[in-house]
Amino acid sequence: MSSARGIFVPGTVMVRYEDVMTALGDVGLREGDELVGETFARCVLGARKGIHTGLDAPMQNALNMFHGLRLDRDLLADIAWRAAAGYKRIKQQLPLEDMFTPVETREVALLVENVWPGRPSASGKPQLKLQLRVASGLFGGLSFSQMMPSVYVLRVLAKRMGLPQYKRALPREIVGMFFLATLSTENGRPRVLEARLTDGLKRYNKELHAFRAEPCTWGYKWACRSCPAGSNERIDNCSRAPHPRAYVDKTCPRCKRRQWYDPQHESAICLRCEFRSRGL
Secondary structure, X not given: OEOOOXXXXXXXXXXHHHHHHHHHHHOOOOOOOEOOHHHHHHHHHHHHHHOOOOOHHHHHHHHHHHXXXXXXXXXXXXXXXXXXXXXXHHHOOOOOOOOOOOOOOEEXXXXXXXXXXXXXXOOOOOEEEEEEEEOOOOOOOOEEEEEEEHHHHHHHHHHHOOOOOOOOOOHHHHOOOEEEEEEEOHHXXXXXXXXXXXXXXXXXHHHHHHHHOOOOOOOOOOOHHHOOOOOOOOOOOOOOOOXXXXXXXXXXXXXXXXXXXXOOOOOOOOHHHHHHHOOO
């Protein structure tokens, strides 16, 4: 099994990600641009400047998977993560995989990008759907989702990640936190087999949890776990937000009230009603 042991520093990869996002804006990339010709060249330049490498070819190879696509805020984040998470291999002029190809089981760093209510298990028990981003190694920058038992996520994994032992975690509290995972890509399908935490990862997660307990830098009165602001938004973005995209408010057909919806998650009812209906 390949390992990421001892080489992953979460704070460093987050700084690289922010640097690439800034650099992509500095080279004039805008939502709606099509990544072809000169626009794609500027994308490569911005990503290269963001991680401070002077070589075009390795970065172009890393970003070829985005060629021809039209930019939106989610794709900008994907590009930034590709460069930040693939930093080491790009610097070493080693290839990155564009998809989850079947390889030997390996240990990678994963970022929890989002958490939604999932479909119940075959036995009827509540599950959560975790959106996970690979933050190191051969699959750096790729993302995938996985259903996990809610009891495991909120009572076991959350505690390993550094959340308080004395209470059950809330799903959104683990968003933005990292863990190391034994990742299987058998049949091209990524799946977490086992999770563990280093002292450095646990310290980073604890600091994020404590940061979210401080007064809001934007002046909002609600807690971070209830905040509608998104971490990937160009306006009103927040590094401690518990989801990438800003929530939108709509009238929920179940509770008949104006409630929050996550634009990255398809649901006819609001998040509040959906979590409650799944026993979460």
